[in-house]
Amino acid sequence: MSNSPNVSTRTRTRLMAAAASIAVAGAIGFGAAVSGTAPVFAEAVRVEAPQAPSFANVVEKVSPAVVSVRVKSKIEPASDGVTQFFGGPDGLENLPRDHPLYRFFRDFRRDDDQQGRRSERRERQREMRPTSQGSGFFISEDGYLVTNNHVVEKGAEFTVVTDSGKELDAKLVGADPRTDLAVLKVDSSDKFTYVAFADDAKIRVGDWVVAVGNPFGLGGTVTAGIVSARGRDIGAGPYDDFIQIDAAVNRGNSGGPAFNLNGEVVGINTAIFSPSGGNVGIAFAIPASTAKQVVDDLMKDGSVARGWLGVQIQPVTQDIADSLGLEGAKGALVSEAQEGPGKEAGIVAGDVITSVDSKEVTSPKELARLIGTMQPGKEVEIGVWRNGKAETIKMKLGSMPGSDKHASATQSGPVEPGTLEEMGLTVTRAEDGNGLVVTDVDPDSDAADRGIQAGDVITSINSLPVNGSGDVEKALADATKAGRKAVLFQITRDDANRFVALPLAKG
Secondary structure, eight states, rough: TTTTTHHHHHHHHHHHOOOHHHHHHHHHHHHHHHHHHSOOOOOOOOOOOOOOOOOOHHHHHHHGEEEEEEEEEEEHHHHOOHHHHSSSSGGGSSSSSTOOHHHHHHHHSSHHHHHHHHHHHHHHHHHHEEEEEEEEOOOOOTTTEEOOOHHHTTOOOEEEEEETTEEEEEEEEEEETTTTTEEEOOOOOOOOOOOOOOOOOGGOOEEEEEEOOOOOGGSSSSOOOOOOOEEOOOOOTTTTOEEEEEEOOTTTTTTOEEEOOOOEEEEEEEOOOOOSSSSSSOOOEEHHHHHHHHHHHHHHSSSSSOOOOOOEEOOHHHHHHHHHTOOOSSSSEEEEEEETTHHHHHHHTTTTEEETTEOOOOSHHHHHHHHHSTTTTTTTEEEEETTTEEEEEEOEEEOSSOOOOOOOOOOOOOOOOOBBBBGGGEEEEEETSSSSSEEEEEETSHHHTOOOTTTEEEEEEEEEEEHHHHHHHHOOOOOOOOHEEEEEEEEEEETTTEEEEEEEOOO
């Protein structure tokens, strides 16, 4: 009994130690429960990069001005088979009742009720059918909008779908196929968000552009890119001067705008280069300066009035420049002066037009654009290079006709041998005495390399009419005396004139 207090003390000590151990373990367990059993990770990587430019502000402002243009056209139904083959509804009555054609077509005209249904069906076939879809944009608060001519061409009904999805009927105000532009007008009491044209003279290659449109009928779509080039000629017409952009532009974007970062229209998307039919990053837009002038005319008169010189022109090559004593291969060579204002003012074939109202002309395309921007009746000063010197012709522009005019070609026939053998040509006089007919071309000659063919008629050499060997010798002698490296031949072929420069024989 004397040892019981010690036993109790040892027991209490063990119990206290066990309780302390449980408390420590509990504390550790509680910490694990609170913090989780997974290991602690470092923070995710985050880079403080420079803020890239956003197009969101531009898109937010301009999108309400961009619309989808839907076009319907009248589609004539195919001819009724019975009428086409038998001349009328009663044509089958002449066939025997057991004839296979009679039995075949009988179901199509069993009774009057069936004929009525066919008539209703044909009438429905004459209803409007969707034929094209493109894009456009408002340029005025009262509902004038711009799109491409090829979007609305041959259309009879036009529907404009706004950014909010509202559908509005529109009418065609005017169109200009030469620049592929058209103007529509929505008749509505609504006031529309509209955009303005930019000064495209300030556009630089490398500037940002934002294209907004309706590709593939998906609805409002925005793409961005840069100006890739300016002054592109894609062979679309006489006024080619496109801005090339690399923003994604596809079918349905036609007529849609390309904006700068100020929300101004720098160009109207009109064509793409696409071997596969889809976007490859090469799109072409009509410059704002061209569009603004054409659109103003269409809104005012419904058509575009352009100045007209009445001449056929071709590029000036270095050989041609050498043959004429002209410094540099620039200007527009007149290959034919048609009946019109140019001919009346004294412009003749062989003249090189070098300027219009003191503005330098570097190419035929530039001359066409310059004259095309002027109004008929405007008095202009045409700078020409003629007979080795510069001259100025004052004239009044005419109005561009609806179709091109052509001068008649000279008929030819062999009469007398000529003397152009050193240039690889064999010629004879024309039957009417006007010009020399090429009867043979040396395949190894410069003449063959430059495309002269048998049957061509040489009407002048260095602007001097040639009707015989004496004229040829004089023209060549004058060119040699003037130190020319080449001589300029005026050639008539297939009702058209052109000029070819041939180098003078050495010695």
